[in-house]
Each structure stands twice: as structure tokens, then as C-alpha cells.
Amino acid sequence: MPFREINSKMVEAVLTPGQRLFSQRGAMLAYRGDVTFTPNITGGQGGVMAMIGRRVANEAAPLMTVEGSGTVLFGHGGHHVQVIRLTGDTLYVEADRLLAFDGTLEQGTMFMGSQGGVMGMVRGQVTGQGLFTTTLKGHGSVAVMAHGGVIELPIAPGRPVHVDPQAYVAHHGDVRNKLSTALGWRDMVGRGSGEAFQLELSGSGAVYVQASEEKL
16 A cells, blocks of 8 residues: 655555554544544554553554545645655664554564664664664555655665764665764763764665754
């Protein structure tokens, strides 16, 4: 069930009986047809553990399960919306950037420290980003939100990409992430991004970067 981009801030999804999708609460702008919206307390396809991860990540609002037959328009807060299509791989995305996604995708939660070690934890404490990142795996579409537009940067072997952690939106592929610092610890006091921290992504895949450092 692909999302169709109506404009830079709105997407449309066509629902048929037997299909479902999940959306952020408050993301529905309008709909046509016989469509139901139900709070989801089990964290989508990821079950209870996915919801536990979302709770630990301070994401208190549950997802909404969207089912029925009709057309739904999604958007939120006037943010830019980017549609990402998965073909069996895994997307890593900040939970608060998720607008809506196909119900066929398996949802989980990854502790950033598992890839970034201690520096992954520093990223969460200093930059204000969560220590947990939502994972979506399988075949389907995901609509994510960002400030000021999104650009997809390819990641190739031997050609890592360095991203301001607060400009990071999502990534997919066989990618490793590592937070590095360009300044000494004394220089980093009071600084949460930019010159102080750089998120290095290496391997093979792509990373999505927003045009603004503003946190959603």
C-alpha cells in the first residue's frame, strides 16, 4: 500500500479491506470512505517489546491503527513529509519522525548504544536525541517527517557520510553508526551538534538528512 505524495507536507494512502497501516496520533488530516482509527497499545507488528521500547524512549502517545476501505490524507504540524519505500531491508528512524507506515512492516526498537557504544549514549544525552531508534523491516512504505525538506545521501564502502546528529532523520542498508567528536571535552560544554558532534555512517546504504537541526 504505497503512500502518494500530494505535496511536500501531505501524503495519501488508499486502504482496502484486510489491509492496515499505523500512524502517529494526530496525523490524520481527512479521509473518505469507511475507515476506522483505533489506538494501538501493542506497538504494531513488534508486539509488546516494541511498545516497551517506545515507552522507554519517552514516546507516550500510542500509534493509531488505521483500517477499512477508503482514502486517508496524512500530515502533521506542517512538517515536510518524505516517503521511503522498503524492499526487504530495515529502516532505522527516530520514533518521533514517523508519520505513518504500512502494517505489513515489522516494527522493533534498537538501542543506539548497541552500534555506537558509549558514544551512542553520549549522543542521546548531549544532543537531545533519543537513545532508542525505531526499526521497520520488510516490504512496504514509510512516511517520515522532517524540517525544511529531506535529501537522501548514498553510503558506499570506503565512502562514509558524516551527519549532524540533529539533522539525522533515518537510514537503511548494511550501515554502522558511530558518533565522533571534533572538539575536546572542554570545548563541547554547551554544544549539542554541528562542530562538536558528527554521526559517522559507514557501509552500504543511504541516510536521510533534514535541512534544519530543529527537533520535532
